[in-house]
Amino acid sequence: MALAFLFPGQGSQAVGMGVALAERYERARAVFAEVDDALSQDLFALMRDGPEETLTLTENAQPALMAVSAAVMAVLARDYGIEAGRAAWVAGHSLGEYSALYAAGALSLADTARLLKRRGQAMQKAVPVGHGAMASLIGPKSDLDLAEAAARAGSEAGVCVVANDNNRGNVVISGSKAAVDRAIEAAKEMGARAIALNVSAPFHCPLMQPAADAMAEALASASIVAPHVPLVANVTARPVTDAETIRRLLVEQVTGRVRWRESVEWMAGEGGVTRFVEVGAGKVLAGMVKRIAPDAEALSLNTPEDIEAFAASL
Structure with a gap:
């Protein structure tokens, strides 16, 4: 049974996300603390307490969603012995691609947090509000x-x-x-x-070119290595493992189309995936998978109970 780990994008954020993980697992608390340190920001307090309108700001939502995904992966590895390498593929929706690359070992947690903070700021600034x-x-x-x-x-x-x-x-x-x-x-x-x-902005269109330019600069100095698990990239809907190609595709992704339907179709077809596991906040991607590949299993991991049930099923 081939497995794919999927990582959600913006829109899945909600006040309270990650709190149950932090209350149950030491490793989750450590992930949230490391993200806070990397950003010099008490992001977990914002995730826990809100206000919602501040959490929803692109520059906060992007690293916050990644932090929850990273916490789940850390708990799977530390508490249940389930590494990302159990999957045949990883993929993420928009910002979730960064979460996927962290999970697959291509980016450090601190660098992923800082890149997403920069990405959120750049995307927000690219087009005046209302335009x-x-x-x-x-x-x-x-x-x-x-x-x-x-x-x-x-x-x-x-x-x-x-x-x-x-x-x-x-x-x-x-x-x-x-x-x-x-x-x-x-x-x-x-x-x-x-x-x-x-x-707040028109994402994934040519108007985002200033943000793409900003991310090209930020990614140029980022340390990216070949992932342990191939990434099925948003802009190609095909797997990639070469670090420099990944760097280029992350820039193209800012203005490019998120080819999610094609990505899931490829994984369920040529990729041989029969079980898609959404890692992080919300259940949006699992719902999409059920409509794209109805014969495959799709589940979401964002609570301790979800994680325990998944670990027991392997």
Whole structure:
């Protein structure tokens, strides 16, 4: 039974995440303390107590979500003897790619935290608030072809592209506000439901180029080594192990499409994965997997009880 570890992206954060792990496991507390030290910030207190609007800020949500994923992986290794190498592949949704690389040994915990803090700040600053937008196209007709057609219609008014191909029935577009507004109308005319997302910036589109430039600079000096487990990359939907290729793809990822549906399809097909395990806050990715690869098992690990049940199943 081939296994893949998956790591969630922004949107899965919630006040209180990681608290049960910290209360139960010494190793989880150590991970949260190390992230706090790396950032010179009491991030765990924010995760524990909020306020929600501060936790949701991109520069806080990104390292916080990684910290929960890292804590779960640390507990699996320290308390249950389950290393990342038990998986055939790792993959992460957007910022989750950094969590995956940490889990696979390509990045240190401190460097991962600092890179995500920088990534969040750069993405927030790239486009003035109110100038960009994102929208989710949902429903049975909302596939990639419809989303690309809607984005083309929107691009008549500005930048508009498909940002996240999550699964059939859930595709996200991103770009300038006027363009996304036009794309929403076009999508509705084509029979899809289209909902503007409450986001602070238009992620994964060309408007994020200033953030990509900032991450190119930050990643240039980061220590990245070949992961112990191949990463199925967002922008290629294929595995990669070469450290310099990973460095390049992390820069491309800022403006590029998150090809999540294709990534899961590849892992469930050529990759031979029959069990997908979402590591960290929320259950978003497990839900996506069930829609993409219904014959595969999908589960989420974010509580002590989840971790114990998973360990007992191996």
